[in-house]
Amino acid sequence: MSSSVPRPADPATAESPPRQAQVISIRDLKSHCSSCTMRELCLPVGLAPDDLKLLDTVVGSRVRLKKGESLYRAGESFAALYAVRLGTLKTTVLAEDGREQVAGYHLLGDIVGLDGLGTERHGCEVVALEDSEVCTIPFENLEELARRIPPLQHNLHQFLAREISRDHSVMLLLGSMRAEERLATFLLNLSDRYRRRGYSSTEFVLRMTREEIGSYLGLKLETVSRLFSRFQDEGLLKVSGRNVKLTDLPALKQIVGQRG
Amino acid sequence: MSSSVPRPADPATAESPPRQAQVISIRDLKSHCSSCTMRELCLPVGLAPDDLKLLDTVVGSRVRLKKGESLYRAGESFAALYAVRLGTLKTTVLAEDGREQVAGYHLLGDIVGLDGLGTERHGCEVVALEDSEVCTIPFENLEELARRIPPLQHNLHQFLAREISRDHSVMLLLGSMRAEERLATFLLNLSDRYRRRGYSSTEFVLRMTREEIGSYLGLKLETVSRLFSRFQDEGLLKVSGRNVKLTDLPALKQIVGQRG
DNA sequence: CGACTAGTTGAGGCCAGTCAATGTTGGTGG
DNA sequence: CCACCAACATTGACTGGCCTCAACTAGTCG
Numbered sequence: 001m002s003s004s005v006p007r008p009a010d011p012a013t014a015e016s017p018p019r020q021a022q023v024i025s026i027r028d029l030k031s032h033c034s035s036c037t038m039r040e041l042c043l044p045v046g047l048a049p050d051d052l053k054l055l056d057t058v059v060g061s062r063v064r065l066k067k068g069e070s071l072y073r074a075g076e077s078f079a080a081l082y083a084v085r086l087g088t089l090k091t092t093v094l095a096e097d098g099r100e101q102v103a104g105y106h107l108l109g110d111i112v113g114l115d116g117l118g119t120e121r122h123g124c125e126v127v128a129l130e131d132s133e134v135c136t137i138p139f140e141n142l143e144e145l146a147r148r149i150p151p152l153q154h155n156l157h158q159f160l161a162r163e164i165s166r167d168h169s170v171m172l173l174l175g176s177m178r179a180e181e182r183l184a185t186f187l188l189n190l191s192d193r194y195r196r197r198g199y200s201s202t203e204f205v206l207r208m209t210r211e212e213i214g215s216y217l218g219l220k221l222e223t224v225s226r227l228f229s230r231f232q233d234e235g236l237l238k239v240s241g242r243n244v245k246l247t248d249l250p251a252l253k254q255i256v257g258q259r260g
Numbered sequence: 261m262s263s264s265v266p267r268p269a270d271p272a273t274a275e276s277p278p279r280q281a282q283v284i285s286i287r288d289l290k291s292h293c294s295s296c297t298m299r300e301l302c303l304p305v306g307l308a309p310d311d312l313k314l315l316d317t318v319v320g321s322r323v324r325l326k327k328g329e330s331l332y333r334a335g336e337s338f339a340a341l342y343a344v345r346l347g348t349l350k351t352t353v354l355a356e357d358g359r360e361q362v363a364g365y366h367l368l369g370d371i372v373g374l375d376g377l378g379t380e381r382h383g384c385e386v387v388a389l390e391d392s393e394v395c396t397i398p399f400e401n402l403e404e405l406a407r408r409i410p411p412l413q414h415n416l417h418q419f420l421a422r423e424i425s426r427d428h429s430v431m432l433l434l435g436s437m438r439a440e441e442r443l444a445t446f447l448l449n450l451s452d453r454y455r456r457r458g459y460s461s462t463e464f465v466l467r468m469t470r471e472e473i474g475s476y477l478g479l480k481l482e483t484v485s486r487l488f489s490r491f492q493d494e495g496l497l498k499v500s501g502r503n504v505k506l507t508d509l510p511a512l513k514q515i516v517g518q519r520g
Numbered sequence: 521c522g523a524c525t526a527g528t529t530g531a532g533g534c535c536a537g538t539c540a541a542t543g544t545t546g547g548t549g550g
Numbered sequence: 551c552c553a554c555c556a557a558c559a560t561t562g563a564c565t566g567g568c569c570t571c572a573a574c575t576a577g578t579c580g
Contacts, residue, residue: 095432097518114424115424117420146407147410153406161376164374168375171430174435217435256357
């Protein structure tokens with residue numbers, strides 16, 4: 001724990017409990033939607049400049065998460081939504097018997113924590129898959145502001161509805177697709193989301209393990225691994241560990257819609 | 261199409277397209293939350309009397325649906341939420357390739373249509389499983405009222421969050437449970453919901469077919485049928501067609517949490 | 521270097537799907 | 551009232567896709 005730590009030293013977190021996020025309050029780490037590059041993908045989308053300024057007054061401090069740290073855990077009291085500003089996170093749901101499953105992956109611009117909205121406590125856990133940063137949006141303030149700014153209220157509703165629709169798609173995937181369709185769907189989904197964020201839609205780095213992919217898709221890690229190998233053999237993609245290059249998008253799409 | 265139609269004649273719908281719901285406007289079918297027996301389970305829960313009256317001004321006419329009729333279909337424009345006042349409905353999601361799956365069942369007091377909230381069009385279809393009745397809540401009015409009544413806004417958020425949590429539970433079920441666990445979970449869930457509505461938690465009539473149950477649980481109808489038979493053999497329940505009597509709730513609960 | 525985590529690949533087994541025959545129920549018409 | 555039909559449900563035999571278990575490799579970190 002002394003001088004040989006490879007990561008950038010961070011004295012502020014020296015006495016913090018391990019693996020739990022800390023609010024960093026060095027200087028002005030308050031977030032500003034009005035100058036954020038993600039504002040057109042995020043909660044402020046379409047807001048008038050004046051409303052943006054109001055939103056700025058509500059958005060709280062940023063939180064930095066190191067890989068593996070959790071933003072919140074199941075059972076913690078719900079107090080805020082979070083906008084992903086940097087990095088990748090996963091949401092994990094837990095059953096009473098200890099079973100757990102990845103319910104979603106979050107890229108920048110995504111809003112995290114909607115499941116706890118309006119309830120007392122979080123029902124799931126959010127963990128950073130790489131060093132990440134999120135903007136805190138205290139929910140009480142957001143609710144208040146949403147009452148004053150109809151377009152913001154509308155955006156909030158839209159994010160919630162999208163979350164529900166997305167979950168429905170996953171249910172369809174888990175309930176009726178075969179393993180190869182699931183993985184193809186997953187890759188195409190990632191591809192699309194990276195594209196919309198201005199990144200390459202055909203070449204990216206997976207931030208999650210085979211096991212985490214499997215958990216999300218209702219498959220075992222060996223099955224995921226085998227599918228990657230098979231897709232590569234069939235010329236659909238090139239894979240090397242977590243580096244993926246999709247070389248035949250149409251063929252991947254064809255896999256998805258093969259049978260009813 | 262003349263006099264031999266077996267259903268009770270309804271001149272108002274004579275020239276309507278078949279199997280699509282019609283708004284019945286005979287006399288005063290406007291709904292009133294303040295006098296509704298379901299108000300403590302539904303959107304008005306916990307509202308002050310004055311706020312209830314305001315909500316009454318917003319809730320629109322009732323819609324009656326015969327068994328098999330749809331409340332709305334995928335692609336139709338979104339305009340309202342619906343509160344189930346009587347009967348049972350199902351939500352079906354559709355994939356591009358025609359595949360479809362039941363995403364949820366709705367009993368009285370449930371709010372239906374949240375998935376379309378804030379979006380232009382519905383992404384799924386809602387169909388009555390028996391003769392049913394819903395209250396229409398025009399969404400624009402509701403949004404406006406939610407801005408004026410914080411508790412109502414909060415309730416709306418709570419319903420949305422619960423929908424997301426529920427979907428997460430289903431994802432867990434579909435992704436990691438074995439067939440017997442899925443059916444047990446389904447039955448216990450129904451049991452609990454009937455109990456909270458004041459009905460028997462151990463004896464009820466399934467309003468859906470084996471195929472629909474299977475669709476919801478990611479199983480084939482034959483598997484569902486076999487499981488019912490097996491559960492009966494094992495003394496967990498008595499089943500006769502759609503009549504179910506749960507005779508050993510603890511054992512059913514034990515099935516659910518068996519393995520991680 | 522040795523320990524550990526992540527990933528790949530193979531062999532075999534089992535759960536649920538598939539296909540098919542039969543039984544049951546409820547609505548309809550003679 | 552009964553016969554008929556279609557939709558729904560049950561049950562059996564067989565199949566196959568994914569899981570399980572296990573061995574091995576590659577990369578990382580102390």
